[in-house]
Amino acid sequence: MNNDDERKYAPATERNREAILAVLLRILPPRGNILEIASGTGEHAVYFAPHLAPRMWIPSDPDPQLRASIAAWQRHFPANNLEPPLNIDAIESVWEVETREMGIKAIANINMIHISPFSACLGLMAGASRILPAGGILYLYGPFFQAGEKIAPSNLEFNQSLRSQNPEWGVRKLAAVVDVAKNKGLNLQEIIPMPANNLSVVFQKS
Numbered sequence: 001m002n003n004d005d006e007r008k009y010a011p012a013t014e015r016n017r018e019a020i021l022a023v024l025l026r027i028l029p030p031r032g033n034i035l036e037i038a039s040g041t042g043e044h045a046v047y048f049a050p051h052l053a054p055r056m057w058i059p060s061d062p063d064p065q066l067r068a069s070i071a072a073w074q075r076h077f078p079a080n081n082l083e084p085p086l087n088i089d090a091i092e093s094v095w096e097v098e099t100r101e102m103g104i105k106a107i108a109n110i111n112m113i114h115i116s117p118f119s120a121c122l123g124l125m126a127g128a129s130r131i132l133p134a135g136g137i138l139y140l141y142g143p144f145f146q147a148g149e150k151i152a153p154s155n156l157e158f159n160q161s162l163r164s165q166n167p168e169w170g171v172r173k174l175a176a177v178v179d180v181a182k183n184k185g186l187n188l189q190e191i192i193p194m195p196a197n198n199l200s201v202v203f204q205k206s
Contacts, residue, residue, distance in 0.1 A: 006065075006069055006071070007076070008042075008066065013047075016194070016196070017047045021047070021051055023194075025051070027190070028105075028137060029105045031055055031105075032106070033097075033104050034104070034105065034107070034108060035058045035106070035131075036108045037109045037112065037124060038111075039066070039070055040069075042069050042085070043073060045073070046079070046082065053080070057083065058102065058104075059083070060088035064087075067085040071084060090112070090121075092123065104131050105133065106136055107131075107136075111141060114143060114158075114170060115162065116168075118168070118172070121177060121180060124138075125183075128186055132205040134205055135204060135205060136205040137204055137205075138181070138204075139201075140201040140202075143155045143158060144177070144199050145174065147174075186203040187206055
């Protein structure tokens with residue numbers, strides 16, 4: 001990587017992208033705009049978009065350095081159905097897709113809820129409730145604590161590591177996330193076990 005290359009790398013992306021894509025291909029509507037909240041480095045976006053055509057993939061992130069990384073990845077792996085990254089912070093009461101009147105059919109959110117304050121989860125659910133049409137899909141991916149399920153030691157260690165970095169971070173109880181979603185008209189459809197003790201969680205707007 002040369003000094004002019006603004007691409008950032010998240011090693012977990014290459015490990016989880018195929019498993020996530022398999023779920024997305026099954027649950028996403030066959031066409032329309034798909035908004036990714038908290039796209040991070042942009043590696044997922046450039047991998048998913050070509051596989052998900054004719055759907056349009058719209059990445060976003062509130063961090064300007066990460067938006068630069070997303071754009072840099074797009075320059076290396078351009079796709080006709082991949083939009084430039086938007087500046088969206090999940091906690092904001094209005095998202096850029098709303099001001100630009102970009103109709104969104106589904107939202108994907110990968111590895112954000114545990115690496116942010118719970119207010120980001122609340123904002124995500126509020127935003128999904130505002131912009132998704134009836135039947136629209138919200139897809140979450142990441143580690144969760146499930147009631148009645150044995151907690152993987154790796155998730156306990158990860159939770160401790162997150163909280164040591166920021167006490168507002170941490171692996172969330174899935175029941176709490178589901179309750180927030182339900183209060184916003186987003187109904188739980190599916191919980192799918194994923195590699196490395198992660199889950200795919202699918203909601204649908206009522």
